[in-house]
Amino acid sequence: MIKYIFAVMLAVLSIAAAQAQRMMPQQKGLEVNAGMLSKEISDNYYLNLTLTVNGKNGSYWIWGAEYTHQFSGYREIQIPLETYTGEIGYSLQLLGDARKTFTLNAGLTAVGGYETINRSEVMLYDGSKILDEDNFIYGAGGRLSFETYLSDRFVLLLQGRTKVLWDTDLKQFRTSAGVGLRFNF
Numbered sequence: 405m406i407k408y409i410f411a412v413m414l415a416v417l418s419i420a421a422a423q424a425q426r427m428m429p430q431q432k433g434l435e436v437n438a439g440m441l442s443k444e445i446s447d448n449y450y451l452n453l454t455l456t457v458n459g460k461n462g463s464y465w466i467w468g469a470e471y472t473h474q475f476s477g478y479r480e481i482q483i484p485l486e487t488y489t490g491e492i493g494y495s496l497q498l499l500g501d502a503r504k505t506f507t508l509n510a511g512l513t514a515v516g517g518y519e520t521i522n523r524s525e526v527m528l529y530d531g532s533k534i535l536d537e538d539n540f541i542y543g544a545g546g547r548l549s550f551e552t553y554l555s556d557r558f559v560l561l562l563q564g565r566t567k568v569l570w571d572t573d574l575k576q577f578r579t580s581a582g583v584g585l586r587f588n589f
């Protein structure tokens with residue numbers, strides 16, 4: 405009888421101590437990010453949807469689509485500046501604990517997309533003409549992300565990002581900070 409009690413106790417302890425493996429190679433994740441581009445959170449923001457595919461040692465591939473929305477002041481109106489971009493890249497794990505509860509990753513991406521100024525309207529209300537044009541843009545991006553597992557499937561992300569874009573009439577260097585949530589499946 406004592407053998408059976410010890411067997412049941414060991415089985416219960418092993419079940420309680422078991423944890424799902426995290427960051428398994430070829431595991432996919434869908435990530436949603438939102439953040440700010442400047443001090444005015446409500447006016448200047450970005451939204452990002454990213455697919456990740458884990459590689460070895462906590463690193464992963466990144467495929468993402470992003471929408472950024474900002475305003476530029478002109479007299480008493482705000483001119484909308486919108487950018488639609490796609491990015492492809494790779495993120496390396498820099499630091500992390502053995503259970504992958506907390507990780508620090510750095511990523512590098514290639515970026516391409518389209519920017520529009522004042523929704524392609526050239527003339528303003530007072531007869532002024534916007535000289536900047538809508539453009540196809542391309543460049544590179546970098547991101548530093550702190551990631552923590554909330555459960556075995558959900559990951560909370562805090563990110564700092566920057567992009568360097570060419571063929572733009574707006575800022576060439578664009579920084580942002582945000583928060584995200586990833587669901588691993």
